[in-house]
Amino acid sequence: MTTTRDRMDGGEFQTIREYLGLTADVLAGILKVGARTIRAWESGRDPIPYAVPDQLRAIEDYTSDHVDQLVAELSNQPAPHIVIVYRHDEDFAAHHSDQAHLSARWWRFVVARAVYASTETVSIASYQNGDRSSPE
Template identity: 40%
Template sequence: MTEYADPPGVPEDERMTPAEFKVVREYLGLTGDWLAGHLGVSSRTVRHWEQGKYAIPDGVRLEIEDLERRTGEFVSGIIDKLMDLPDPGVVTYRDDAEYHAAHPEVPFPASWHRAVLARVAQEVPALSITYADTVEGLEQETRP
């Protein structure tokens, strides 16, 4: 288990609120269990942060901000690759096993990948999103 300690003097207005924590986690498409494993804490701790039972340590806020940054960069990269294609299309995955079989180097869950593609679809007109097992030879690589 990882212990997160606040540096001395963290202003209260810089603390992540329980609502912000949950909204960002869900926006990134991350489950509480995945995030707990990533942060090296228990799923119960993540639930307690979301419920406001424990203050969210500054180190956790910084890690969440890093996940947001990395995800945003990935979204932008996919958009850049797809914008000028006449028939843009991407592949996604139903579950973690299927996603990690196709992309073993990616640490994120399939739910993250689907959330990423939802953001891409907002920016790329007429984007086609299909499941990997329904399309042969059409797969557009989408890796972080």
């Protein structure tokens, strides 16, 4: 990631947004800007403010902390290791109210990164209508 003295370009910004598993709309809400602003930054039409790289770093730190927590939980629980993912933001928010400003997509990226980092065999189950579907 660029330093705070360098201006981030649109390609780097979009790559980081996608790596974090955030849509333009969700990131716009977190950064308190409009989704059109995000698109303008990504296209290079408008310059990205100097403070944005630090804001993205904070979001990545938050995300990495959740990946690390999930990896630790998986290693500390007895098998079978099952992680629930959500297809809809409303379901995710209902079960993770402290992270409701994020999205089900963000959680799926956290889970994917944690499963990849974990030494445990993990099954991923989708939450649907109050029930888990069979592990995918």
